[in-house]
Every structure is written in structure tokens, then in C-alpha cells.
Amino acid sequence: MEELTHYIFYDIEVDRIRNRVSEICKDYGLERIQFSGFSGKLGRNKRQELFLKITHAIEEGSGKVLILPLCEKDTREIKEYVQLVP
Amino acid sequence: MEELTHYIFYDIEVDRIRNRVSEICKDYGLERIQFSGFSGKLGRNKRQELFLKITHAIEEGSGKVLILPLCEKDTREIKEYVQLVP
Numbered sequence: 292m293e294e295l296t297h298y299i300f301y302d303i304e305v306d307r308i309r310n311r312v313s314e315i316c317k318d319y320g321l322e323r324i325q326f327s328g329f330s331g332k333l334g335r336n337k338r339q340e341l342f343l344k345i346t347h348a349i350e351e352g353s354g355k356v357l358i359l360p361l362c363e364k365d366t367r368e369i370k371e372y373v374q375l376v377p
Numbered sequence: 378m379e380e381l382t383h384y385i386f387y388d389i390e391v392d393r394i395r396n397r398v399s400e401i402c403k404d405y406g407l408e409r410i411q412f413s414g415f416s417g418k419l420g421r422n423k424r425q426e427l428f429l430k431i432t433h434a435i436e437e438g439s440g441k442v443l444i445l446p447l448c449e450k451d452t453r454e455i456k457e458y459v460q461l462v463p
Contacts, residue, residue: 298445300386302411325388325441346458353462355411359384359445360454368446372432376439
């Protein structure tokens, strides 16, 4: 099954729920790219599973999640800038 | 010129710089979708301009920004869940 690169971003205020969501993302082999953002390859079924698990976690409180699939062509146009000053 | 839907997410600790970046996103007609996330239509030139302005703002301190273009087909596969409990 074709796996596309996905980006997952969430806005969750309660630490416990936010941590739960980051653990779910790690369970799916995704890599943390921002404080509340992960990315990695997912097939369609895994994406749906991941989405349901995250929404289930958020339902306990409040928050938002967005799962974005990017085709090969789109990934070539991504712009990223990181400056980490200690 | 073709305009694609873009998603912009940033991780910026310093309030002044983070607010500057959100103002830049608003100047480009983008809509806030998360605390540190915007989306909207951009052509290739505007995307490049926006990216340079944001990196310039971040250069004053530290932080990350990611600009993701999504083609029409990818946008149809976006998964979003929002639960706002007052």
C-alpha cells in the first residue's frame, strides 16, 4: 500500500492529553518536528487509525488536530527554516 | 499564476517574534487555524516572499517555521478534528 508523508499538528492545552497525543504519534513511528508537530510516512489505514486514536484522546478535554497528507510533488516544495540558539 | 493551499506552522518561544510572524501571516491573507498555525492560498512568489519575511523575523532570536504546500488532491484527504469546550 502506498505510504505518503504526513504532517500532524495539534493544539492541546492540557499537558496530560497533549503528552498522550505525542505518545500516539511516536507509536506510529512519526518523528517530532515541532513542539506540537510530527511527521512521517503513513498508509491510508494507519492514517485513519491514528486520527481516531488522537480524536479519542482529545475528546476527554478540548483541542484541535490536523493531519495533512503530502504527495511526492508537494514534499519537494516544502520550505523549512530552523534556527536554534542555545 | 496557480495558487495552492499552504499550511504554515511555527515554533517560536519569544512572544514578540511569534506575534511578528503571526502579523506577517495575516498580511498575506492567511487564516489562523491553530495557536501557531495558519493556512490559505499562495502563489509561488508570495510563498517565497512570506518565507523570507518569516525567516528574517526568526533570525532575531530562535525558532522554526515550516511551510507546506498542498495540491488539490491532497487537500481532499486532510483530516481535522476540533473540540472546543468553554
